[in-house]
Amino acid sequence: MSGLFITMEGTDGAGKTTQIRLLEEYLLNKGFKVVCTREPGGTPISEKIREIIIDKNNSEMTDITEAFLYAAARAQHVDEVILPTLKEGGIVISDRFVDSSVVYQGFARSVGERLIKNINKYAVGELEPDITFFLKLKPEDGLKRKKEQAELDRLEAEKFSFHQRVYDGYVRLSKRCKNRIQVIDALKSVEEIHNDIVRGINNLLEKNGI
Numbered sequence: 001m002s003g004l005f006i007t008m009e010g011t012d013g014a015g016k017t018t019q020i021r022l023l024e025e026y027l028l029n030k031g032f033k034v035v036c037t038r039e040p041g042g043t044p045i046s047e048k049i050r051e052i053i054i055d056k057n058n059s060e061m062t063d064i065t066e067a068f069l070y071a072a073a074r075a076q077h078v079d080e081v082i083l084p085t086l087k088e089g090g091i092v093i094s095d096r097f098v099d100s101s102v103v104y105q106g107f108a109r110s111v112g113e114r115l116i117k118n119i120n121k122y123a124v125g126e127l128e129p130d131i132t133f134f135l136k137l138k139p140e141d142g143l144k145r146k147k148e149q150a151e152l153d154r155l156e157a158e159k160f161s162f163h164q165r166v167y168d169g170y171v172r173l174s175k176r177c178k179n180r181i182q183v184i185d186a187l188k189s190v191e192e193i194h195n196d197i198v199r200g201i202n203n204l205l206e207k208n209g210i
Protein backbone atom coordinates (compact mmCIF):
# COMPACT_ATOMS: atom_id res chain seq x y z
CA MET A 1 0.00 0.00 0.00
CA SER A 2 1.26 3.50 -0.77
CA GLY A 3 1.00 6.39 1.67
CA LEU A 4 2.50 6.57 5.11
CA PHE A 5 0.94 5.76 8.45
CA ILE A 6 2.47 7.59 11.41
CA THR A 7 1.32 7.19 15.01
CA MET A 8 2.12 9.24 18.09
CA GLU A 9 2.09 7.52 21.47
CA GLY A 10 2.86 8.43 25.06
CA THR A 11 1.29 9.23 28.40
CA ASP A 12 -1.01 12.21 28.88
CA GLY A 13 0.83 15.49 28.59
CA ALA A 14 3.82 14.00 26.77
CA GLY A 15 3.34 16.42 23.86
CA LYS A 16 1.58 14.32 21.23
CA THR A 17 -0.89 17.00 20.14
CA THR A 18 1.82 19.67 20.08
CA GLN A 19 4.09 17.54 17.91
CA ILE A 20 1.33 16.39 15.56
CA ARG A 21 0.50 20.01 14.74
CA LEU A 22 4.13 20.79 13.95
CA LEU A 23 4.63 17.63 11.90
CA GLU A 24 1.45 18.29 9.92
CA GLU A 25 2.69 21.76 9.03
CA TYR A 26 6.10 20.38 8.03
CA LEU A 27 4.62 17.68 5.78
CA LEU A 28 2.04 20.01 4.22
CA ASN A 29 4.86 22.40 3.34
CA LYS A 30 6.60 19.50 1.62
CA GLY A 31 3.49 19.08 -0.54
CA PHE A 32 2.05 15.91 0.97
CA LYS A 33 -1.63 15.22 1.51
CA VAL A 34 -1.86 14.91 5.30
CA VAL A 35 -4.73 13.75 7.47
CA CYS A 36 -4.42 14.17 11.23
CA THR A 37 -6.71 12.13 13.38
CA ARG A 38 -7.04 10.81 16.92
CA GLU A 39 -8.12 7.82 18.97
CA PRO A 40 -10.52 7.11 20.34
CA GLY A 41 -12.33 9.15 17.72
CA GLY A 42 -11.59 10.30 14.21
CA THR A 43 -15.08 9.65 12.76
CA PRO A 44 -18.57 10.72 13.94
CA ILE A 45 -19.36 7.21 15.23
CA SER A 46 -15.96 6.84 16.88
CA GLU A 47 -16.27 10.25 18.55
CA LYS A 48 -19.60 9.13 20.05
CA ILE A 49 -17.89 6.01 21.39
CA ARG A 50 -15.12 8.27 22.75
CA GLU A 51 -17.69 10.20 24.77
CA ILE A 52 -18.86 6.96 26.41
CA ILE A 53 -15.28 5.91 27.16
CA ILE A 54 -14.11 9.13 28.80
CA ASP A 55 -17.39 10.03 30.59
CA LYS A 56 -16.64 10.27 34.31
CA ASN A 57 -20.18 9.06 35.10
CA ASN A 58 -19.35 5.66 33.60
CA SER A 59 -17.33 4.52 36.59
CA GLU A 60 -18.97 1.07 36.50
CA MET A 61 -17.50 0.28 33.06
CA THR A 62 -15.70 -3.07 33.05
CA ASP A 63 -12.19 -3.38 31.67
CA ILE A 64 -13.39 -5.69 28.91
CA THR A 65 -16.18 -3.31 27.89
CA GLU A 66 -13.62 -0.54 27.67
CA ALA A 67 -11.32 -2.69 25.55
CA PHE A 68 -14.14 -3.53 23.12
CA LEU A 69 -15.27 0.08 22.88
CA TYR A 70 -11.77 1.16 21.89
CA ALA A 71 -11.58 -1.59 19.31
CA ALA A 72 -15.04 -0.71 17.94
CA ALA A 73 -14.12 2.96 17.58
CA ARG A 74 -10.89 1.89 15.89
CA ALA A 75 -12.62 -0.41 13.38
CA GLN A 76 -14.70 2.51 12.14
CA HIS A 77 -11.69 4.81 12.15
CA VAL A 78 -9.57 2.42 10.06
CA ASP A 79 -12.33 1.83 7.53
CA GLU A 80 -13.56 5.41 7.18
CA VAL A 81 -10.37 7.46 7.52
CA ILE A 82 -7.05 5.64 7.69
CA LEU A 83 -7.29 3.09 4.86
CA PRO A 84 -8.93 5.44 2.32
CA THR A 85 -6.25 8.09 2.94
CA LEU A 86 -3.40 5.60 2.62
CA LYS A 87 -4.93 4.18 -0.56
CA GLU A 88 -4.85 7.66 -2.09
CA GLY A 89 -1.16 7.92 -1.20
CA GLY A 90 -1.72 10.36 1.66
CA ILE A 91 -0.01 10.55 5.04
CA VAL A 92 -2.04 9.73 8.15
CA ILE A 93 -0.87 10.98 11.53
CA SER A 94 -2.85 9.37 14.32
CA ASP A 95 -2.80 10.53 17.92
CA ARG A 96 -2.72 7.01 19.47
CA PHE A 97 -3.48 3.60 17.89
CA VAL A 98 -3.33 -0.11 18.87
CA ASP A 99 -0.23 0.43 21.06
CA SER A 100 -2.37 2.57 23.37
CA SER A 101 -4.83 -0.31 23.81
CA VAL A 102 -2.02 -2.77 24.46
CA VAL A 103 -0.51 -0.46 27.07
CA TYR A 104 -3.62 1.03 28.75
CA GLN A 105 -6.02 -1.93 28.64
CA GLY A 106 -3.58 -4.80 28.15
CA PHE A 107 -0.87 -3.85 30.65
CA ALA A 108 -2.27 -1.14 32.94
CA ARG A 109 -5.79 -2.62 33.30
CA SER A 110 -4.47 -6.18 33.27
CA VAL A 111 -6.83 -7.34 30.50
CA GLY A 112 -3.76 -8.96 28.96
CA GLU A 113 -1.89 -8.26 25.78
CA ARG A 114 -3.15 -11.38 24.00
CA LEU A 115 -6.82 -10.51 24.34
CA ILE A 116 -6.20 -6.92 23.23
CA LYS A 117 -4.22 -8.05 20.20
CA ASN A 118 -6.93 -10.58 19.30
CA ILE A 119 -9.85 -8.17 19.36
CA ASN A 120 -7.82 -5.54 17.56
CA LYS A 121 -7.09 -7.97 14.74
CA TYR A 122 -10.78 -7.68 13.87
CA ALA A 123 -10.56 -3.89 14.02
CA VAL A 124 -7.40 -3.29 11.98
CA GLY A 125 -6.69 -6.45 9.98
CA GLU A 126 -3.11 -6.35 8.72
CA LEU A 127 -2.72 -2.58 9.14
CA GLU A 128 0.31 -1.50 11.17
CA PRO A 129 1.90 1.94 11.52
CA ASP A 130 4.97 2.50 9.34
CA ILE A 131 6.51 4.43 12.20
CA THR A 132 5.51 5.22 15.77
CA PHE A 133 6.96 7.94 17.95
CA PHE A 134 6.84 7.21 21.66
CA LEU A 135 7.19 10.51 23.53
CA LYS A 136 8.77 9.22 26.69
CA LEU A 137 7.81 11.29 29.72
CA LYS A 138 7.58 10.08 33.30
CA PRO A 139 3.92 10.15 34.45
CA GLU A 140 4.59 12.68 37.20
CA ASP A 141 5.93 15.14 34.62
CA GLY A 142 3.03 14.50 32.23
CA LEU A 143 0.36 14.96 34.88
CA LYS A 144 1.99 18.20 36.01
CA ARG A 145 1.66 19.54 32.47
CA LYS A 146 -1.96 18.37 32.16
CA LYS A 147 -3.06 19.79 35.53
CA GLU A 148 -2.18 23.22 34.24
CA GLN A 149 -4.80 22.65 31.54
CA ALA A 150 -8.51 21.72 31.73
CA GLU A 151 -10.39 19.29 33.96
CA LEU A 152 -9.18 15.68 33.76
CA ASP A 153 -11.34 13.03 32.00
CA ARG A 154 -12.10 9.52 33.33
CA LEU A 155 -8.79 8.01 32.25
CA GLU A 156 -6.62 11.00 33.05
CA ALA A 157 -8.12 11.04 36.56
CA GLU A 158 -6.92 7.46 37.29
CA LYS A 159 -4.62 7.08 40.25
CA PHE A 160 -0.90 7.55 39.89
CA SER A 161 -0.05 3.82 39.91
CA PHE A 162 -2.17 3.41 36.76
CA HIS A 163 -0.17 6.04 34.91
CA GLN A 164 3.05 4.43 36.13
CA ARG A 165 1.92 1.06 34.69
CA VAL A 166 1.09 2.81 31.41
CA TYR A 167 4.56 4.32 31.30
CA ASP A 168 6.24 0.98 32.12
CA GLY A 169 4.10 -0.67 29.43
CA TYR A 170 5.22 1.79 26.78
CA VAL A 171 8.86 1.26 27.73
CA ARG A 172 8.41 -2.52 27.49
CA LEU A 173 6.63 -2.32 24.14
CA SER A 174 9.14 0.07 22.61
CA LYS A 175 12.02 -2.25 23.54
CA ARG A 176 10.23 -5.08 21.81
CA CYS A 177 9.34 -3.16 18.62
CA LYS A 178 12.60 -1.32 18.05
CA ASN A 179 12.18 -1.29 14.27
CA ARG A 180 8.86 0.52 14.35
CA ILE A 181 8.82 2.52 17.58
CA GLN A 182 11.20 5.45 17.86
CA VAL A 183 11.66 6.56 21.46
CA ILE A 184 11.97 10.29 22.06
CA ASP A 185 12.93 12.03 25.28
CA ALA A 186 9.86 14.21 25.81
CA LEU A 187 11.59 16.42 28.37
CA LYS A 188 13.45 18.07 25.52
CA SER A 189 12.17 21.33 24.07
CA VAL A 190 9.27 21.34 21.62
CA GLU A 191 11.65 22.30 18.82
CA GLU A 192 14.24 19.61 19.61
CA ILE A 193 11.56 16.94 19.67
CA HIS A 194 10.15 18.19 16.38
CA ASN A 195 13.61 17.93 14.81
CA ASP A 196 14.01 14.35 16.10
CA ILE A 197 10.64 13.42 14.59
CA VAL A 198 11.43 15.07 11.27
CA ARG A 199 14.71 13.16 11.10
CA GLY A 200 12.86 9.88 11.69
CA ILE A 201 10.27 10.70 9.02
CA ASN A 202 12.82 11.75 6.43
CA ASN A 203 14.81 8.54 6.94
CA LEU A 204 11.65 6.57 6.35
CA LEU A 205 10.58 8.58 3.30
CA GLU A 206 14.02 8.06 1.80
CA LYS A 207 13.95 4.33 2.57
CA ASN A 208 10.51 4.01 0.94
CA GLY A 209 11.57 6.09 -2.06
CA ILE A 210 8.84 8.70 -1.39
Ligand code: ADP
Pocket residue numbers: 010011012013014015016017018019145146149186187188189190193
Ligand atom coordinates in the same frame (compact mmCIF):
# COMPACT_ATOMS: atom_id res chain seq x y z
P1 ADP B 1 -0.56 15.28 24.87
O1 ADP B 1 -1.31 15.54 23.62
O2 ADP B 1 0.47 14.20 24.73
O3 ADP B 1 -1.42 15.06 26.06
P2 ADP B 1 0.09 18.09 24.68
O4 ADP B 1 0.71 18.29 23.36
O5 ADP B 1 -1.34 18.49 24.84
O6 ADP B 1 0.31 16.59 25.19
O7 ADP B 1 0.98 18.86 25.73
C1 ADP B 1 0.61 18.97 27.11
C2 ADP B 1 1.08 20.30 27.69
O8 ADP B 1 2.51 20.32 27.71
C3 ADP B 1 0.66 21.51 26.84
O9 ADP B 1 0.39 22.56 27.71
C4 ADP B 1 1.89 21.79 25.99
O10 ADP B 1 1.98 23.15 25.64
C5 ADP B 1 3.02 21.39 26.91
N1 ADP B 1 4.19 20.85 26.19
C6 ADP B 1 4.18 20.09 25.06
N2 ADP B 1 5.43 19.74 24.69
C7 ADP B 1 6.26 20.28 25.61
C8 ADP B 1 7.70 20.28 25.79
N3 ADP B 1 8.51 19.63 24.96
N4 ADP B 1 8.19 20.95 26.86
C9 ADP B 1 7.36 21.59 27.73
N5 ADP B 1 6.02 21.64 27.63
C10 ADP B 1 5.47 21.00 26.58
Ligand code: MG
Pocket residue numbers: 016017018095
Ligand atom coordinates in the same frame (compact mmCIF):
# COMPACT_ATOMS: atom_id res chain seq x y z
MG1 MG C 1 -3.35 15.39 23.20
